[in-house]
Amino acid sequence: MDDVFIDAFFYGNDDEANKRFRQRLLEEQAPQEEEEEREIAIVEVDFFVPENNAFGNSFRNYQDSLRRIAVEELYRTNHAFQTYEFAMAKKEEYGRLEKGVMSIWECCELLNEYVDESDPDLDEPQIEHLLQTAEAIRRDYPDQDWLHLTALIHDLGKVLLHPAFGGEPKWCVVGDTFPLGCAFSEAIVHHKLFVANPDGRNPEYNTKLGIYIENCGLENVAMSWGHDEYLYLVAKGNNTTLPPAALFIIRFHSFYALHQGGAYTYLMNNEDKEMLKWLHVFKKYDLHSKSKERINEDEVKPYNLSLIEKVRSTFIEL
Numbered sequence: 001m002d003d004v005f006i007d008a009f010f011y012g013n014d015d016e017a018n019k020r021f022r023q024r025l026l027e028e029q030a031p032q033e034e035e036e037e038r039e040i041a042i043v044e045v046d047f048f049v050p051e052n053n054a055f056g057n058s059f060r061n062y063q064d065s066l067r068r069i070a071v072e073e074l075y076r077t078n079h080a081f082q083t084y085e086f087a088m089a090k091k092e093e094y095g096r097l098e099k100g101v102m103s104i105w106e107c108c109e110l111l112n113e114y115v116d117e118s119d120p121d122l123d124e125p126q127i128e129h130l131l132q133t134a135e136a137i138r139r140d141y142p143d144q145d146w147l148h149l150t151a152l153i154h155d156l157g158k159v160l161l162h163p164a165f166g167g168e169p170k171w172c173v174v175g176d177t178f179p180l181g182c183a184f185s186e187a188i189v190h191h192k193l194f195v196a197n198p199d200g201r202n203p204e205y206n207t208k209l210g211i212y213i214e215n216c217g218l219e220n221v222a223m224s225w226g227h228d229e230y231l232y233l234v235a236k237g238n239n240t241t242l243p244p245a246a247l248f249i250i251r252f253h254s255f256y257a258l259h260q261g262g263a264y265t266y267l268m269n270n271e272d273k274e275m276l277k278w279l280h281v282f283k284k285y286d287l288h289s290k291s292k293e294r295i296n297e298d299e300v301k302p303y304n305l306s307l308i309e310k311v312r313s314t315f316i317e318l
């Protein structure tokens with residue numbers, strides 16, 4: 001970890017010093033005059049969703065996983081406490097983006113310390129997962145640079161686990177996400193554990209549509225709080241130039257009830273249906289982590305830094 005990250009948190013609770021530091025970083029990365037236009041956008045090609053990813057794997061094996069019991073415990077807490085009000089409060093708190101300023105690459109490195117216990121297949125540090133996902137997508141979709149970058153950053157919201165970001169417990173950072181404000185679908189993993197969730201007894205929230213109208217669009221749906229939602233807020237708050245499909249992947253990649261279970265389609269609008277196909281592609285790579293093929297961080301770093309340049313987000317406010 002280098003000096004910038006250390007500085008970002010060095011000022012601790014000194015608000016004035018923090019403000020000055022953030023201002024300096026943001027000014028440093030502001031585009032100087034009219035730069036030559038750099039774009040990161042979807043390239044029109046014949047669309048395909050692979051059976052398996054570039055490493056030949058497709059996973060999500062809860063049955064044989066040694067982590068099965070730990071995973072169930074995580075969902076026991078998650079399903080009891082993820083209520084509409086809880087998620088709204090977290091969104092309000094973290095949406096202010098007052099936790100720090102750091103570069104995207106530093107943020108990737110920060111995740112080195114964490115392994116995602118909710119993932120039955122994954123026992124690599126998070127940065128390895130990010131690089132493997134990005135490299136595997138890059139092999140199969142060489143022209144879609146936006147997708148490579150999306151893969152690189154998709155789990156950065158897991159910094160919520162870090163003490164500097166509140167040291168949030170795993171049950172509200174990792175694991176599957178789902179809509180709040182309407183009935184919990186049986187397609188959600190460990191659905192029975194929702195019996196402990198007060199929203200399930202609230203007549204305002206426990207019908208099929210709940211507080212929503214049919215085909216209202218997923219953008220208008222409140223999701224359970226976790227790393228997906230947090231990074232989505234960060235990307236929006238930093239005015240990312242990533243295409244809408246990238247934001248869709250970032251926000252819904254843990255929404256398995258939708259992209260694997262086929263539930264909640266009645267909340268989708270036509271735009272969501274269009275973007276769902278990219279999420280189907282992405283999940284093939286997000287789940288490849290049993291691969292023991294290690295990525296050489298130094299080798300892939302220059303390419304990834306060049307992508308980060310393209311979205312003008314060397315430093316981000318979190």
Ligand SMILES: [Fe+2]
Nearest residue numbers: 154155253254
């Ligand atoms: Fe994730």
Ligand SMILES: [Fe+2]
Nearest residue numbers: 129154155286
């Ligand atoms: Fe992931």
